[in-house]
Amino acid sequence: QKEVEQNSGPLSVPEGAIASLNCTYSDRGSQSFFWYRQYSGKSPELIMFIYSNGDKEDGRFTAQLNKASQYVSLLIRDSQPSDSATYLCAVRISDKLIFGTGTRLQVFP
Amino acid sequence: GAVVSQHPSWVICKSGTSVKIECRSLDFQATTMFWYRQFPKQSLMLMATSNEGSKATYEQGVEKDKFLINHASLTLSTLTVTSAHPEDSSFYICSASPFGAGGRFLTEQYFGPGTRLTVT
Numbered sequence: 001q002k003e004v005e006q007n008s009g010p011l012s013v014p015e016g017a018i019a020s021l022n023c024t025y026s027d028r029g030s031q032s033f034f035w036y037r038q039y040s041g042k043s044p045e046l047i048m049f050i051y052s053n054g055d056k057e058d059g060r061f062t063a064q065l066n067k068a069s070q071y072v073s074l075l076i077r078d079s080q081p082s083d084s085a086t087y088l089c090a091v092r093i094s095d096k097l098i099f100g101t102g103t104r105l106q107v108f109p
Numbered sequence: 110g111a112v113v114s115q116h117p118s119w120v121i122c123k124s125g126t127s128v129k130i131e132c133r134s135l136d137f138q139a140t141t142m143f144w145y146r147q148f149p150k151q152s153l154m155l156m157a158t159s160n161e162g163s164k165a166t167y168e169q170g171v172e173k174d175k176f177l178i179n180h181a182s183l184t185l186s187t188l189t190v191t192s193a194h195p196e197d198s199s200f201y202i203c204s205a206s207p208f209g210a211g212g213r214f215l216t217e218q219y220f221g222p223g224t225r226l227t228v229t
Contacts, residue, residue: 096158
């Protein structure tokens with residue numbers, strides 16, 4: 001079982017819709033959880049991180065964490081074509097980040 | 110602020126040669142630097158973590174004699190791929206943090222733009 005799992009996608013949503021990206025992790029000792037956006041050929045950019053159960057909102061982005069279910073998600077409201085990218089979930093285990101393979105999001109006009 | 114640069118942005122080298130990639134923090138002192146590798150359509154894999162003036166800590170499966178990491182100053186780390194082979198072709202990304210282990214060094218981690226290495 002992979003430590004961090006994501007559906008590779010692509011997830012296609014129309015402009016203005018809510019995109020929902022999901023991630024599961026295997027290590028119950030995971031301490032904090034990160035969402036990165038990566039455009040093709042570029043390095044990752046941090047969107048947000050979360051370490052407590054529940055929701056954390058930042059602008060159009062909401063991260064949701066459920067440690068009991070070992071599940072973290074990212075909601076993107078009012079999706080824009082510029083949001084089209086690969087979204088990487090990463091989990092902190094000890095002093096390093098373990099990344100998932102990413103979900104490709106396509107937002108069409 | 111918090112800018113990390115990498116040089117070169119892309120490099121092509123012949124099999125058997127060595128190539129050096131530089132990672133610089135431009136406006137902060139990088140206590141910790143990380144080197145990642147990413148193959149096409151795969152996740153970022155941590156190769157090693159380094160602290161200024163100390164030997165790098167390599168992840169399991171990463172050959173320390175093949176991937177030489179030097180974190181000689183608080184603004185510069187280098188990765189040298191020795192005796193490169195086509196299977197080393199990948200996207201190499203460094204990141205840097207002003208913090209050390211146990212603190213905010215993962216939440217305050219700034220990525221460089223990456224270096225695409227092609228070995229022919």
